[in-house]
Amino acid sequence: MRRILIAVTVVLVWSAPAMAQQQQDPLGWLVSAVLALLLLWTLWLLRKAKTQLQVSVPMRPDSSDDLHDELSGLPNKARLSQIVKRWDKQQRGKKAALLVCKVQHFDRVNQAIGAQNADLLLVQIAQRLQQRLISEAQACLLDKENKVAHLGGIYFALWLDASEKQHGAEQLAHKLEYQLPQSLLIHGCAIDYQLLSGIACYPEHGEQLNELLDKALLVLQHRQFGHSHHLVYQPELTQYDQDKLSLMAELQQAIDSQQLKLHIQPQLSLTDHKVLAGEVLIRWHHPRRGLMGPDQFLPLAEQMGVIYPLTRWVLERAIQLLAQLQQQQLHCQIAVNLSSKDLLQDELVDTVELLLNKYQVPASLLILELKESALVAEPDLALRTLHHLSQLGVELALDDFGTGFSSLAYLRELPIQQVKVDCSFVFDLHRSDTHSAITGAIIDIAKNLQFTVVAEGIEQQEVEQKLLAMGCSRGQGYLYAKPFALDAFVPWMQQWGYSKASY
Structure with a gap:
């Protein structure tokens, strides 16, 4: 389209004198020239606006980016694993905490509003977490742009510095559970949701991400079924879990x-x-x-x-x-x-x-x-x-x-x-x-x-x-x-x- 307009402008400029001579109108050439200049100026403005728009709109992580979740654009488990490894290497022995949040009863939401709208809800929850955690910048240690990782589906995670505030992770978990879950609008409908949290501590409960994740998720499971009210992992939870698995294996026989x-x-x-x-x-x-x-x-x-x-x-x-x-x-x-x-x-x-x-x-x-x-x-x-x-x-x-x-x-x-x-x-x-x-x-x-x-x-x-x-x-x-x-x-x-x- 731009090339067509340029071609038309050139034709107008070069044909204007001939047209003016034929019509014996001395102002014709001047009018045509002004029109051509205006067209060129408009093209320049459009090109400049397009360039600014491309710069101002943040690009969503490409699906080939292995360090970001495709749906929310947040750092994923692989990126979180890098953070934990770097902490273990550079801050070894210094206390930290892994806080995992789960969106409760999301299967009901998915059934009620459909998978596509449920994805929109997850993206909005991710944005809310980000905004809420801006004020916790000292504690949330992912990167400058992101304070929370998206582990996929209904799970999010935070990596927190626990060296100064002993119960900082628990306090933050309470804030997220009780202050964050306000209704979200999806196509004009108010959708309610709830968050549930579980915490595992570094290095007390593990030094690798998978170890810490297993224990934080175990806390979530026990809280969900009412077996425990503790936010932070307790060793007896593993013993109870192993006992349950053993009992169920015996039930099969x-x-x-x-x-x-x-x-x-x-x-x-x-x-x-x-x-x-x-x-x-x-x-x-x-x-x-x-x-x-x-x-x-x-x-x-x-x-x-x-x-x-x-x-x-x-x-x-x-x-x-x-x-x-x-x-x-x-x-x-x-x-x-x-x-x-x-x-x-x-x-x-x-x-x-x-x-x-x-x-x-x-x-x-x-x-x-x-x-x-x-x-x-x-x-x-x-x-x-x-x-x-x-x-x-x-x-x-x-x-x-x-x-x-x-x-x-x-x-x-x-x-x-x-x-x-x-x-x-x-x-x-x-x-x-x-x-x-x-x-x-x-x-x-x-x-x-x-x-x-x-x-x-x-x-x-x-x-x-x-x-x-x-x-x-x-x-x-x-x-x-x-x-x-x-x-x-x-x-x-x-x-x-x-x-x-x-x-």
Whole structure:
């Protein structure tokens, strides 16, 4: 375009005298010359502005730059490693700290606004960290332009001089966690986020970046799951972590070595004491730790991602029991507990369907129990799984009803048929007017939503009578039977049929 304008200008300048002579207009040449000069001056201004723009706009690091993150343009792990190595060489023995920040629950943000917008949010968080750390220039030791490194994804890191301020890294972590996370705007929408931090100290906890990173991330993990409130790495965290890994490795072998045992607790009609169902409960006869209840290893198995194989094993044993009950012409449902991780497994529905078909058991005899918290992590996916299970004909129950936080509108969306009132409300029902009022309100809510109500933890006949008066129709607890071996359930039911008349 520029060459065309220059060519036009030259033509105008050289043709102007001829045009003026032909038109007998002495001013023509002058007008053409002025126009040509104006065009040349405009071209010069455009070229100058373009040059200034190229200088003033900072160039984003090229994707081939191995020392910067491609998304945020911040120094990456490789650059941070250089900084740590240089510190170890030039400042050896002088105290420093690695502070790692994680953007909490970013998977939910990603799902809500999409990957492209989530990347924009990460870039904005990176810029906020940079701006906030300008005032901490004395402490943040990356380079002149950057005070924070982007380790990729949702992780950022700072390298801090800890030689003068003993708790400076912890103070800064608190500032970042509580002062930085204000809502960010993405296409006009306010997006909330949270930061979580973990700190490892040089040289106390390691002298190489990978050593320090592992320990800072371990702090993050323990804080995230509520196992520790310490910001700075503690040696016992590693011991606890190793103990967890060892226990989970042993759990993988426990099924094959028959260390896991299933118990069952009957669920009865409160009006005529007919056995309606049995809840399957797992126990671990550990060779060194002794008998372990579900609370001692199931939350850990869920956290470590090994819960689904265990659930699948329990499901098969439960459905096998249903087949035995049918052979004995004993009509009874069996309930199995599901975890939040189970609901996220794509093959869960297929597994249940295959097992029911394999043992020729009607789906309506199987009850799957889940806690309200199981729906929090991935509510849409969990809800889809529940609908698919409901379409199979499986009965669904919401466990620990009354201790959760869902709205009534959300509860209506769940394809559940039962709710189980938590034993914390039931246990002192006959002694506490407050417990009685709360339990009565919970039962009323469940009945209004057309759910069958099951009370857990019944131990006294007074409690049973109060529950009946409130409209609760089913219950389980020590009043009827403590949990016992699964293999004994069929003979127990046969015996119960003969003895319940004299109950």
